[in-house]
Amino acid sequence: MNVHAHFVAQLHGARPIADPAASDALVDVEDMTVTFRSRERVVHAVNGVSFSLRRGEVLGILGESGSGKSVTLRALMRLLPDHAQVGGKVVVAGHDVARLDESRLEDVRGRAISMIFQEPMTALDPVFTIGEQIAETVRRHEGCDRRTAEARALDLLDMVQIPSARRRLKAYPHEMSGGMRQRAMIALALSCRPSVLLADEPTTALDVTVQIQVLLLLRKLQKELGMAVIFVTHDVGAAIEVSDRLAVMYAGRFVETGTAIDMIETPRHPYTNGLLDSMLSGDKRGQRLETIPGAPPSLGQAPAGCSFAPRCRFAATSCTLALPEPTAFSPTHTARCFRMDTKAERFAMLADA
Amino acid sequence: MLVYALVRILYTIPILLGVSLIAFGLIHLVPGNPLDLLLPPEAPKELVDQIKAKYGFDQPLYIQYFTWLGRVAVGDLGNSVFTGEPVREQLISALSNTLVLAIPAAVLGFALGIFLGAVAGFNRDTWIDKLASAIAITGVSMPHYWGAIVSVILFSVILNWLPATGMGPSGGLPQSWEDVTHMILPVATLSLIPMGVISRLVRATVLEINGQEFTAALRGKGLRRKRIIYHVLKNAAPPAMALMGLQFGYLLGGSILVETVYNWPGSGQLMNLAIFRRDIPVLQATVVVLSFFFVLINLSVDVLQAAIDPRIRR
Numbered sequence: 001m002n003v004h005a006h007f008v009a010q011l012h013g014a015r016p017i018a019d020p021a022a023s024d025a026l027v028d029v030e031d032m033t034v035t036f037r038s039r040e041r042v043v044h045a046v047n048g049v050s051f052s053l054r055r056g057e058v059l060g061i062l063g064e065s066g067s068g069k070s071v072t073l074r075a076l077m078r079l080l081p082d083h084a085q086v087g088g089k090v091v092v093a094g095h096d097v098a099r100l101d102e103s104r105l106e107d108v109r110g111r112a113i114s115m116i117f118q119e120p121m122t123a124l125d126p127v128f129t130i131g132e133q134i135a136e137t138v139r140r141h142e143g144c145d146r147r148t149a150e151a152r153a154l155d156l157l158d159m160v161q162i163p164s165a166r167r168r169l170k171a172y173p174h175e176m177s178g179g180m181r182q183r184a185m186i187a188l189a190l191s192c193r194p195s196v197l198l199a200d201e202p203t204t205a206l207d208v209t210v211q212i213q214v215l216l217l218l219r220k221l222q223k224e225l226g227m228a229v230i231f232v233t234h235d236v237g238a239a240i241e242v243s244d245r246l247a248v249m250y251a252g253r254f255v256e257t258g259t260a261i262d263m264i265e266t267p268r269h270p271y272t273n274g275l276l277d278s279m280l281s282g283d284k285r286g287q288r289l290e291t292i293p294g295a296p297p298s299l300g301q302a303p304a305g306c307s308f309a310p311r312c313r314f315a316a317t318s319c320t321l322a323l324p325e326p327t328a329f330s331p332t333h334t335a336r337c338f339r340m341d342t343k344a345e346r347f348a349m350l351a352d353a
Numbered sequence: 354m355l356v357y358a359l360v361r362i363l364y365t366i367p368i369l370l371g372v373s374l375i376a377f378g379l380i381h382l383v384p385g386n387p388l389d390l391l392l393p394p395e396a397p398k399e400l401v402d403q404i405k406a407k408y409g410f411d412q413p414l415y416i417q418y419f420t421w422l423g424r425v426a427v428g429d430l431g432n433s434v435f436t437g438e439p440v441r442e443q444l445i446s447a448l449s450n451t452l453v454l455a456i457p458a459a460v461l462g463f464a465l466g467i468f469l470g471a472v473a474g475f476n477r478d479t480w481i482d483k484l485a486s487a488i489a490i491t492g493v494s495m496p497h498y499w500g501a502i503v504s505v506i507l508f509s510v511i512l513n514w515l516p517a518t519g520m521g522p523s524g525g526l527p528q529s530w531e532d533v534t535h536m537i538l539p540v541a542t543l544s545l546i547p548m549g550v551i552s553r554l555v556r557a558t559v560l561e562i563n564g565q566e567f568t569a570a571l572r573g574k575g576l577r578r579k580r581i582i583y584h585v586l587k588n589a590a591p592p593a594m595a596l597m598g599l600q601f602g603y604l605l606g607g608s609i610l611v612e613t614v615y616n617w618p619g620s621g622q623l624m625n626l627a628i629f630r631r632d633i634p635v636l637q638a639t640v641v642v643l644s645f646f647f648v649l650i651n652l653s654v655d656v657l658q659a660a661i662d663p664r665i666r667r
Contacts, residue, residue, distance in 0.1 A: 079573050110575030117573075122566040127587050127662050137574045172663045188574070 025091075026196055026228040027053035027076070032088040034068070034075050034252075044299045045071040047252040048088070055195070058222060058229045060243030060260075062236060062275060066296050068252040069232045070118075073198045076230070077113045078105060093195045111141040114194040116218075118201040120181035124173040130157070130184045131169030134191050141192045156187035160217060179210035183217070190221065197222070199231045203238060215242055236279045240264065245332070248272045251297055251307035257326075258333035268327075268335035271308050306338065314339045357666045358656045365648050372648070373425070376640040377418050380633055389631070391434065408434060408634075425641060431634035440638045443623060448605070448642070451612075451619035453526060455604035458540045462547030463597050469548070470555025470593075471586065477560060485552065492549030501542045501614040508538060518616040539615045543608060547600040554596050558589040591658040591665065598654035602647040 034046035045068045053059050063069045075086050078097055090098040093112035100108065117123035125133060134156055135149035142149075150169070157165035160183040173181055182202060189197060202218065203211040219242050222229050233239050239246055240260045247254045248263070248271060256269040267273045277290035294311040297303065305320040306312070312319065318338050326334040392401060405411045409420060424431060430440040466489070473485035509517035521532030562568060562585045571581045607621030620639060627635040659665040 077573060079569055106572075106575045106577060108575070109573055115570075115573045117566060117570055119566060123570040125567045125571065125584055125588070126664060128584070136576070136580070140574070140576055140580070174664050 025052040026055050026093055027051070027230070028089065028091040029076070030089040032072070032075060032086065032090055034071050034080065035085045035087070036081070036083055037085065038083050041300060044301065045084075045252055046075065049249075049252070049254055050088075051247060051254065051257065053196075053228045053230065055228055056223070056226045057245065058219075058231060058243045060239035060246045061230065061232045061249055061254075062234065062239045062246060063249035064234060064296055066299075067249045068299070069249045070200050071252075072249070073115070073200050073230060073232050076196075076198060077109050077115060079109070079115070107141070110137055110194075111192045112194055113196045113198065114189040114192070115198040115200060116182075116185055116189045116202045119205045120178065120185040121173060121205070123185060124181065124188075126173055129170050129172055130176070130188075134184075134188050137188060137191045152191065153187070156191055157184065159190070159221070160184070160187045162187070178206050179214065182206060182210075182214055186214075186218065186221070190225070193225070195227060197227045197229045199229060201233050202231070204233070204235070211238070218242060236275055248275065251303070252299060253307065253336065254326075255308065255337070256333075256335040258330075258335075262330065262333040266329070266333075268329060268333070268340055269308075269337050270312050270314055270339070272335070306336070312339075354659065354666060357659050361652055361655050365652055368648055369645060372644040373422060373641050374418070376637055376644065377421065380636055380640075381414060383631075421637065425638070430638035430642075433632055433635050435630045435632045435635075440635050443635065444620075444638055444642060447607075447618060447620045447623040447639075449525065450520070450617060451605060451607040451621070454536060454539050454543055454611075454617065454619065455601070455607075457536065458543035459547060459597075459601045459604055461540065462544035462600070463551055465544070466548040466551030467555050467593065468552075470552035471559055471582075471589075473552065474556040474559025474563065475582065475585075477563075482556075486556070489549045489552040489556075492545040493553070494549075495545065497542060497546070497608060498610040498614055500545060501538070501611055504538050504542065505614065518614070520617060539611055539617055542611050542615075543604060547597070547604070550600065551593060551596055555589060555593050558592055559585055562588045587661060591662045594654050594658055594661075598650045602650050605646050605650075606643055 029052065030050045032046060032049045033044070036043040036045060047068075049072055051059065061069045061072065071080070071084075074080050075084075076090060076092050076097060078086060078100075080086070086098050088098070090096070093108070095104075095108050095112060097105070097108070097113075124130070128136075131150060131153045134153035135146065138144065138149040138152050139146065144152075153169055154165055157168055162168050162180060162183050168176070168180070168184070173184075176184065182205075186202070199218065203214050206214060215238055218229070218231075221227075222242075229242075231239065231242055240263075243260055245257065246260055246263050247257045248269065249255070250271050256263070256267070256272045263272060264276065267276055271292070274290065274292035278292060292311060297307055297310065303323075305322055306315075306324050309315040309319040316339060324336040324338045326336050327340065328334045392404070402411065409417055412420070421431070428441070430444065432439055433443065469485040469489055473482040473489075476482050505517050508515045515537055516531075516535050519535060521527060521529065521535040527533050527536060568581065568585060571584055576584075605620065607619040607624070609621040609625045611617070612619045612621040613625075620643065624636065624639050626632070627639065655665075
């Protein structure tokens with residue numbers, strides 16, 4: 001615990017934080033698009049996503065598999081295959097990520113922005129020890145000697161509450177449990193004190209009990225280190241648990257954004273509503289679980305209308321003709337849907353029934 | 354790690370016993386025996402029996418096996434039936450002649466193979482990849498004897514740059530430039546296959562590892578390209594080493610074709626001759642000694658692999 005407090009103190013001391021009044025946005029994304037072009041086909045994975053994130057804020061991105069949430073996350077550090085094209089404005093921690101040359105980008109990755117991957121077993125190099133993998137990152141960005149880097153690795157393992165950390169430094173990924181590995185991955189991601197942390201389904205591969213521990217740890221570290229975090233998940237409960245703001249993603253767009261409370265109490269988009277209904281919870285015992293019929297559309301071409309229309313209970317002809325623009329309901333809450341009027345009534349009816 | 358190495362070493366004992374048994378058994382399954390070649394058909398029965406007794410051929414097979422095994426264990430490989438000379442000296446001379454070619458051929462083939470494979474893998478689908486792959490496939494698919502003859506015609510007969518056949522004047526380890534010129538063509542010919550197969554494997558392994566999530570994670574940490582290549586190559590090393598162990602083993606056996614074309618008195622020629630002469634002591638000893646080296650090489654590969662990839666130790 002003391003080591004941990006020490007690390008936090010060191011963090012605040014070592015890097016003077018930019019004047020918060022000057023520019024609040026650590027992440028500033030406007031109309032970001034990601035297109036994969038290969039000889040056979042074109043995939044429009046992200047179709048105009050905009051958001052900004054301040055220091056210390058947590059944005060949760062919710063969506064099904066294939067909705068473009070992981071691609072959005074990776075685009076923020078341009079960690080995409082060569083045939084991917086990123087468009088729009090992507091500024092993260094003061095760096096224009098979309099336009100940086102490769103060498104400058106390498107300096108930013110792992111230092112100002114870092115990422116926690118979904119599967120710690122496959123995202124850690126199997127033939128290097130945990131300590132080596134953390135220390136090499138520290139040495140890469142801070143140019144310190146091996147001993148200093150190893151000492152930092154030890155502090156980091158203590159910080160993520162790995163028991164007998166000194167011994168674990170010499171362990172290989174396969175010698176640790178799933179939860180331990182994900183803690184080690186978190187330590188690795190935090191090793192150079194990033195100001196923006198991207199978490200790509202960090203708990204999906206873990207046992208339920210371990211999931212909660214890891215979520216609580218992430219939340220705690222985020223508060224202590226004051227990072228901006230983008231947390232991608234398909235687990236509605238986890239997203240609500242850790243996020244200040246939520247964005248629901250569908251077919252490469254944010255269909256609804258708002259605070260967790262906005263989303264739970266007054267979901268505006270039928271898709272958000274469907275996601276919430278498909279969640280398991282105690283008060284729905286004995287009822288049939290709601291599902292969203294159908295599957296997400298293929299992203300071969302950008303659709304003319306609302307992407308969700310084919311699966312939507314409330315879809316009208318207008319939905320398939322034009323793309324609904326974001327409508328604001330409150331300073332924090334927006335949704336892209338034409339059928340908000342009828343929906344509010346229908347949701348009220350459904351709630352009464 | 355130490356325990357793993359010890360267990361691997363113990364494993365080699367039954368393997369070697371099995372190999373010796375198979376080598377012994379196979380040779381005796383083959384029809385024909387050295388006495389038929391050595392003695393005239395009208396030789397008196399007493400003489401035949403006498404010679405049979407001298408070499409122990411009159412004993413039951415299992416007695417012959419254990420007697421032979423006991424002698425081999427103390428380093429006595431017997432005498433050639435054909436020349437009467439000790440097998441040991443023949444074998445040492447042939448093996449060292451083969452090693453003079455096999456070691457540089459392995460170094461050359463492995464180095465080129467790893468280089469071509471890695472370059473192709475890291476530059477997938479570019480012209481570099483296509484060029485490297487073309488070289489590798491040519492190396493694998495060109496028949497040895499054909500390549501050997503063509504290079505003799507080209508470099509010795511037409512260009513007159515290199516000697517056509519035979520060992521250099523020193524007749525053993527190269528001691529002069531002239532000795533080295535005699536080695537160039539056979540070494541180059543022998544290195545083609547290891548070069549080709551290793552570059553194909555390294556390319557495939559590099560591609561597979563590059564597709565894994567952890568290489569994305571390495572980029573995500575901001576590591577430089579050089580460092581990422583180091584990570585990928587360390588992951589690719591164990592399978593490449595396994596293949597190199599096998600290839601070096603094949604090289605030790607000598608290539609009958611290459612040694613024949615270049616008239617190089619190595620282990621391939623020795624075995625070839627022993628087979629045609631039904632020279633059982635020479636054949637048995639050669640097979641067993643070569644297997645011994647083969648097993649030894651693969652043992653070292655196993656231990657080295659485990660040193661690099663800890664997952665193998667379990």
